Amino acid sequence: MRSYPFSAVVGMDDMALALSLCAVSPAIGGVLVRGEKGTAKSTTVRALTALLPPVEVVPGCRFSCDPGTVDPQCPDGPHPGAPPSSTRPARLVELPVGASEDRVLGALHLERALSEGVTSYDPGLLAAAHRGLLYVDEVNLLHDHLVDVLLDAAAMGRATVEREGVSVTHAARFVLVGTMNPEEGELRPQLLDRFGLTVEVAASRDPQVRAEVMRRRLAYEADPEGFAARYAEADAALGARVAQARALLPTVRLDDDMLVRIAALCAAAEVDGMRADLVIARTALAHAAWCGRTGVSAGDVRVAARLALPHRRRRNPFDPPQQDQADLDRALTEAGLDEPPPPADEPEPPSDGPPDGPPDDPDDGPDGPTDGGGPGGSGPDQPDDGRPYRQRPAAEQNGEPATAPPPATPVPAGAPYRARLLRVTGTGAGTAGRRSAALTTTGRTVGEERPTAGVTGRPHLVATLRAAAPHQRARGRRGPGLLVRPADVRLPVRQGRESNLILFCLDASGSMGARQRVGAVKAAVLSLLLDAYQRRDKVGLVTFRAAGAELALPPTASVDVAAARLEALPTGGRTPLAEGLLRAREVLRVERIRDPRRRPLLVVVTDGRATSGPDAVPRARHVARLLAADGTPAVVVDCEQGRIRMRLAADLAAVLGGEHLPLEGVAADALAHAVRTRTATRPGSEAA
Structure with a gap:
């Protein structure tokens, strides 16, 4: 079946431009396409091979050696002198997310090595992708050991196989193209930085554009050959333009003044390292060649910066890998690369505010006028807000609402810190990760x-x-x-x-509603989320407050989304502890069916109170016993504070058969301090 024509893709101009520039100059380093599902990411990438010029190779060489510059370490070599050449089409090699390391790097024939004493090597996907494209769909789901292999090959331009004292190395220079849906998790920063360019794609909201997409796709499915023939001329013209730009690229000039501007741009954008400077320079050269010019202009640099800078601005794992347009405009202005002013006869763009009328009320927030209040306000649905009974209004003491309860407002989390390592006991057999033994x-x-x-x-x-x-x-x-x-x-x-499923069951009731307390609780959960991100875990978030519990975030690899949901989480109302535990148990039951090899860890964050009815405490204990009977490993993070404590969370941990962890014990430094203190005060020590 013919692939979908590249020129028939509708509305993905940035993606088409980035892929075309990498086809002109493979030294740019590849493209990462980020976007929601169903936006033709994979279709466009697979169509790119039709535009690539054919490749000259040494006949019979499995590693696609260039006859002009033969690799002296080629396993199929030596290729002495000026070997003959043949032409083959450019390749697009797809790397499956679940591929084994041997399939990617290649494998040695152990039987021939032992019986015949010869080194027989079968090339892998990296060898097949040499001088072509290596495409990874859902690259954010790639296993860590394969990410390490890609990082090595991208950095060195070679792939090395070490097996039982035998070493084989070969050239592996390719254009790395990845597509991903950010909802399923982000890339490791090291691999993200290896992509030269990145583009964000989204489906158009214009009904006419969407109708045209459907029209073309249905026509392609009805007659692939006929549909491809209608766009053959347009694809041929694009292919010729790529070939012409490649031929022109060596003659394109990048003067010293423009180099200084590129350096000033990257310094103003506060990117790390020098890779951004080099990528922008190479992309600007390729864009000038793509436009048929032999000199790089400020416009070429602006296009290159728009594609090369956004994903290099990530400051911590929970910051989205993108750059605000205002920050990019500021950096361009500081580097003398700002957009030219509009013509004098062009009207000024309208302002965002209303043209007439009084100015906006400064007291009106995005949700309307603010009238005070905060998390855990008063009212019949929020009796458990931490206030003493006699400090409540008289009407409320008599069971009547004094005023309508203010809307629950989220409290920002405190600064995250290095959390202690929580592990599942025993030895599992799940997906490779960085948490529990397996x-x-x-x-x-x-x-x-x-x-x-x-x-x-x-x-x-x-x-x-x-x-x-x-x-x-x-x-x-x-x-x-x-x-x-x-x-x-x-x-x-x-x-x-192995990596685990970390399911947070978070108490968001009024008893957690003091601002400093909720900020500390969110900081602890955020720190545990950061630890889960670094250890490649899946995370989920169940919250309970007021009348029940909800699954705020289904189990996912996107820890960034979990952090965003946590930041926006309001507090207030009663404490339906039993409903929260029951909802968590149901989520874990479903996940055991979906992913039976991944062991879960339930992290209950609560002060242990249950105030959702007269039988709230017995019901909570009953559900806890059910979770213990399921064999669910659990940790209870105790949020109770003050000199007088009821130790309800510790009792809950005992019923669950899990670990009881005070809120202040979440920090790894606190654990180390406790160990040092106990060691120093132990009988027989020097401090004693």
């Missing part, structure tokens, strides 16, 4: 096993030799080498770390 594909070798049907991997050399050695005489071995049979192969059993 049997994974990476880590230290702790044993061996026979491969089961459909299971592949890197063999355990010593165990394989030990299994084959007793049978050599029976197999008739004569001379050097070792006769190895498939039944001899053993795979290593490795113990590493």
Whole structure:
């Protein structure tokens, strides 16, 4: 089936331009396309190969050596002198999210190495992508060990395979193209920085544009060949433009004045390192060649900055990797690259405010006039707001509402800090990560096993030799080498770390409503979220307040979204603890079906009070016992404060069979201080 024509894609001008510039100059470093689902990201990337010029290669070389500059370390070499050349189309190699490391890097034939004493190497996806495109759909879901492989190859331009003392290296220079939906989580900063350009795509809200998209897609599905033929001329023209721009690129000039402006732009934008400067320079050169010019102008630099700077402004893991347009305009102005002023006869753009009438009331916020109040206000639905009974209005003491309760307003979180490590006990077998102990594909070798049907991997050399050695005489071995049979192969059993599902069950009732207290609680949860981000966990958020509980965030890898939901979370009302635990139990039940290998950790953040009815406490204990019977690992973060404490959260932790952790104990520094204090005061120590 013919791929969708590149020129037939509607309304994705920035993505088309970024991909075209990378086709002109692969040194730019690739493109990251971020956007919501269903916006033709993958369709556009796959259509790009039709525009790429053919590639000259050494005939028979599996690593696509360039006849003009032969790689002296090519595993298929040597290619002495001036080898003959042949032409093949440019490749688009797709890297599946679930690919194994051997599939990406390539693998050695262990059986031939042992029996014949030769190094036989099967190239992987990186070798196939050399001098072409490497495309990763849903790149934000790529496993960490594959991200490390990509980082090494992108940095060095080579792929190296180390297997049982045998080393193979080959060139691996490619244009890295990734697509992702930000709702499913963000990229590691190291990999994000490796993409030269980034574009944000979104579906148009114009009905005419959307209708045209449907019209073209339906026509393509009805007759792919005929539809592609209608756009063949336009695609051919784009391909010719790419080829002409590539030929023109070596002659394009970037003078010293423009280099200084680019450096000033990146300094004003406060980006880290020098990669942004180089990417902008290379992109500006490619854009000038794309436009058929031999000199780089300020307009070329502006286009390059718009594509190269936004994703390099991330300051912490919860900041979105994008740059505010006002900040970009300010940096362009400081570097002398601002937009030219509008013509004198062009009318000024209308202001955002109303043309006539009185100015806006300064007391009116985005939600209307503010009349005081705060989290955990008073009223019949919020009796548990922490105020003493005698300090409440007389009407409220008599059971009557004094005034309408003010709307619950979110309290900002305090500054996050380094949280202590919370782990699931035992040894799991989930997805490789950085939290709990598990049997994974990476880590230290702790044993061996026979491969089961459909299971592949890197063999355990010593165990394989030990299994084959007793049978050599029976197999008739004569001379050097070792006769190895498939039944001899053993795979290593490795113990590493896994990622977990961290489900937060957060008390947002009125008893948590004091501003300083809620800020501290949110800071603790935010710190645990930061820890989950760094350890590649999935997170979910259940909140309970007033009349019930809700799933504020379904389990997801997007910790950034969880932090945003936490920041906007209001407080107030009664404390339906049982409903919160019950909602958490249902979420965990569904997740066990969806992802049975990923072990959960329930983190209940509460002061332990249950005030949603006369039987609130017995119901909460009953649900806690159900969670304990399910075998759910749990940690209760105790938010109770003051000199006199009821220790209800500690009782809840005991019923859950989990760990009780005071709010102040969430910080790793507090844990270290406690350990040092106990060590110093232990009998027999120097301090004692």
